[in-house]
Amino acid sequence: MRNLEMLGAFIPLRSNFGLELSLENHDAASGVTDGWVRRPKEQRIGIPQHPFSNEVERDEYRRVGEVGYMAERKAAALTWIRSHPARFAELCLVRARLFWFPSRTAFKRDTPLPVLRPVLAAAISLLALARLVLMFVRREPARWTMIAAIAGYAGVFVITHVNPRYAYPLFGLSLVLAADAALRTATWLRRVSRSACRQNAEFRRGSKCQTR
Numbered sequence: 237m238r239n240l241e242m243l244g245a246f247i248p249l250r251s252n253f254g255l256e257l258s259l260e261n262h263d264a265a266s267g268v269t270d271g272w273v274r275r276p277k278e279q280r281i282g283i284p285q286h287p288f289s290n291e292v293e294r295d296e297y298r299r300v301g302e303v304g305y306m307a308e309r310k311a312a313a314l315t316w317i318r319s320h321p322a323r324f325a326e327l328c329l330v331r332a333r334l335f336w337f338p339s340r341t342a343f344k345r346d347t348p349l350p351v352l353r354p355v356l357a358a359a360i361s362l363l364a365l366a367r368l369v370l371m372f373v374r375r376e377p378a379r380w381t382m383i384a385a386i387a388g389y390a391g392v393f394v395i396t397h398v399n400p401r402y403a404y405p406l407f408g409l410s411l412v413l414a415a416d417a418a419l420r421t422a423t424w425l426r427r428v429s430r431s432a433c434r435q436n437a438e439f440r441r442g443s444k445c446q447t448r
Contacts (some may be wrong), residue, residue, distance in 0.1 A: 251302055253396075254310025258284045260327065260397035261313050263320075267330040269399035284312070334398040335390055336361040357400070360407075363414035370417070385409065 260267055262284055287293035287305070297305045317324045337358045340350055368386075371379040386406060393402050403410075 251306050254306040254308070254313065255286070256396040258309040258313035258316075259286065260331075261324060261395075262316055265327055267327045267334060267398060269397045269402075284309070328394050331394045331396075331398045332390075335393055335403055336365075338398075338400045338403075353400075357403075360410050360414045363417040364410040367413040367417035367420075370420075382409075382413070 260269070285293055287297045296308075300308065338354050340354050368379070368382060371382065386409065389406055390403075
């Protein structure tokens with residue numbers, strides 16, 4: 237109701253999807269949030285930028301208003317996506333990888349433990365993925381709920397742009413899945429080890445009996 241009253245349009249959640257979609261879906265896109273910032277200034281010309289940091293975009297935002305501005309950016313992004321479907325699909329794959337397996341360069345230079353963080357993120361993601369696969373193999377009732385919760389959130393960033401901090405809201409769920417996978421793996425390894433020990437002990441006893 238607030239958005240309808242203030243902006244003159246029905247916006248159930250947020251109005252900025254068109255802007256976010258345009259930021260990393262263009263000819264020079266890399267898939268990373270604020271990827272244009274990492275480029276030299278001479279390479280930023282013509283790259284869609286955020287009105288927060290670009291005066292020209294702020295002026296356009298003020299001129300047409302929030303709803304109109306977001307519609308313009310959305311139209312530009314969709315036009316590019318329709319004309320570059322293969323590149324868009326490639327960017328989506330890149331963003332999916334960066335969401336679950338962020339590279340070291342995706343973190344800011346002053347980030348604590350810059351080398352360890354990507355390794356931990358990758359380990360948690362791999363274990364969580366393994367647990368999800370096991371849920372489907374065993375046809376566990378909660379499997380579709382888990383997929384919906386994860387894909388429903390992560391999917392937005394897969395088609396727009398990715399920053400390591402965007403994965404934080406899913407960190408708790410991913411950690412639970414990863415911990416469960418690790419515990420199941422440890423239990424299985426312990427069971428295999430005990431079974432091997434028993435078989436080895438039985439073999440030794442049998443060998444001794446045969447030599448007597």
